[in-house]
Amino acid sequence: MKTDSTRPLIAPSLLAADFARLGEEVRAVEQAGADWLHLDIMDGHFVPNITFGPLVVKALRQHTSLPMDAHLMIAPADPYIVAFAEAGADHISVHPEAGPHLHRTLQLIRSLGKKAGVVLNPATPIEAVVNVLDITDIIMVMTVNPGFGGQAFLASQLSKIAALRQLIDDSGRDIVLQVDGGVTAKTAPQILAAGATCLIAGTAVYGAPDYAPAIQALRTPPPPRPQLTEAG
Numbered sequence: 001m002k003t004d005s006t007r008p009l010i011a012p013s014l015l016a017a018d019f020a021r022l023g024e025e026v027r028a029v030e031q032a033g034a035d036w037l038h039l040d041i042m043d044g045h046f047v048p049n050i051t052f053g054p055l056v057v058k059a060l061r062q063h064t065s066l067p068m069d070a071h072l073m074i075a076p077a078d079p080y081i082v083a084f085a086e087a088g089a090d091h092i093s094v095h096p097e098a099g100p101h102l103h104r105t106l107q108l109i110r111s112l113g114k115k116a117g118v119v120l121n122p123a124t125p126i127e128a129v130v131n132v133l134d135i136t137d138i139i140m141v142m143t144v145n146p147g148f149g150g151q152a153f154l155a156s157q158l159s160k161i162a163a164l165r166q167l168i169d170d171s172g173r174d175i176v177l178q179v180d181g182g183v184t185a186k187t188a189p190q191i192l193a194a195g196a197t198c199l200i201a202g203t204a205v206y207g208a209p210d211y212a213p214a215i216q217a218l219r220t221p222p223p224p225r226p227q228l229t230e231a232g
């Protein structure tokens with residue numbers, strides 16, 4: 001899963017799609033150039049919102065060949081991991097706060113042949129992942145509090161992204177550094193500069209009239225504005 005900040009992976013989040021047309025919405029972002037499909041699974045308990053479960057993931061599997069990136073915002077997560085794996089999720093990411101044994105959870109995900117991810121809430125320190133790097137494929141930094149799309153990007157998390165970049169580089173491991181929440185064409189350049197290699201975007205893709213340019217705008221941030229110079 002080697003990635004490169006000069007060509008970041010873009011993972012549209014279905015949370016901002018039209019839920020009455022999910023299959024069509026999935027096909028549309030695949031055609032528009034998405035790299036992964038991000039699926040936000042919420043239980044109304046770990047986070048104050050409810051979305052969908054393995055049955056919907058399984059139904060969507062028929063509509064795309066993109067890697068399906070399941071972000072579990074459910075507690076406990078362990079009893080449902082096999083169901084999401086069997087439904088066709090390719091990556092399964094969990095919050096350390098969602099269970100007592102993060103190492104065991106990651107082992108379980110890996111044992112099912114899936115990529116294992118750890119998600120850090122804004123208040124969760126990087127130490128939560130330091131001792132499980134050897135069984136982690138993805139680290140996701142939340143740049144909003146999980147539960148809802150369309151929230152404002154928390155710039156306070158940029159230093160965490162940079163610290164994780166350093167940690168991953170020092171480890172020499174092949175770990176994708178994802179950022180989730182408030183990602184837009186405006187915030188993407190600073191996120192990529194901090195070292196992220198995968199951008200998750202709900203509103204910035206599904207809220208746009210045309211998905212392909214919206215995805216491209218995240219991948220290739222617009223050049224800086226020309227400096228105003230003195231006339232003459």
Ligand code: DX5
Binds near residue numbers: 014
């Ligand atoms: C929030 C979810 C995000 C959400 C991001 O809990 O994890 O994936 O869809 O939405 P935007 O991109 O609108 O901030």
Ligand code: ZN
Binds near residue numbers: 013038039071180
């Ligand atoms: Zn998410």
